[in-house]
Amino acid sequence: WGLINNQALVPFVTTVFALDELVAAYLLPLRSAPRELDEGDPTALSQCLAAMGRARRCRTLVLKSSWEPVAVALLVNPCGYYLCLRELMFGRHYVSTPDMYQRISHVRAEVLSKPLQALCEADPQVGRYLAWILGFGSYKGLDVRRAVDMQRAVYRETLWMS
Numbered sequence: 001w002g003l004i005n006n007q008a009l010v011p012f013v014t015t016v017f018a019l020d021e022l023v024a025a026y027l028l029p030l031r032s033a034p035r036e037l038d039e040g041d042p043t044a045l046s047q048c049l050a051a052m053g054r055a056r057r058c059r060t061l062v063l064k065s066s067w068e069p070v071a072v073a074l075l076v077n078p079c080g081y082y083l084c085l086r087e088l089m090f091g092r093h094y095v096s097t098p099d100m101y102q103r104i105s106h107v108r109a110e111v112l113s114k115p116l117q118a119l120c121e122a123d124p125q126v127g128r129y130l131a132w133i134l135g136f137g138s139y140k141g142l143d144v145r146r147a148v149d150m151q152r153a154v155y156r157e158t159l160w161m162s
Helices: 009-016 020-026 044-056 064-076 079-089 097-122 124-134 144-161
Strands: none
Touching: 009 064, 009 097, 009 124, 020 044, 020 079, 044 064, 044 144, 064 124, 064 144, 079 097, 097 124, 124 144
16 A cells, blocks of 8 residues: 555555455456456456556646545445445345345445544544545535545546446
């Protein structure tokens, strides 16, 4: 994690990825994702890391210090999706599409809530920005322009990844 300088974000990411199932889900090959000629099938992790790299170079972020929470959001935001994709691969069936989306949302909240709470205690400002970006918090008390700018950067990169 030499890319991330904020000392509160490192334990956040470490805690999120302490689940073996999540690590395995991020290592699943994504055959529908674009790939380089010399590489095999890209994984969820490789797509997230590429988006994180783009966030670091993003020229539209108002403050350069904004890239770290944006990069971390890009890494952890799809965790519910990838865990549920892994469940599907191992035979789980969903009654309906809304049931699947509800499961993704529930799993994502389950994985991120406690680490996000700990981050908010360790670094309240960064924690509140990350919570806002991930849809778990309010922009109240934040620099609204910066918060929206960060959320826009995550949205743009998420579109790129999908």
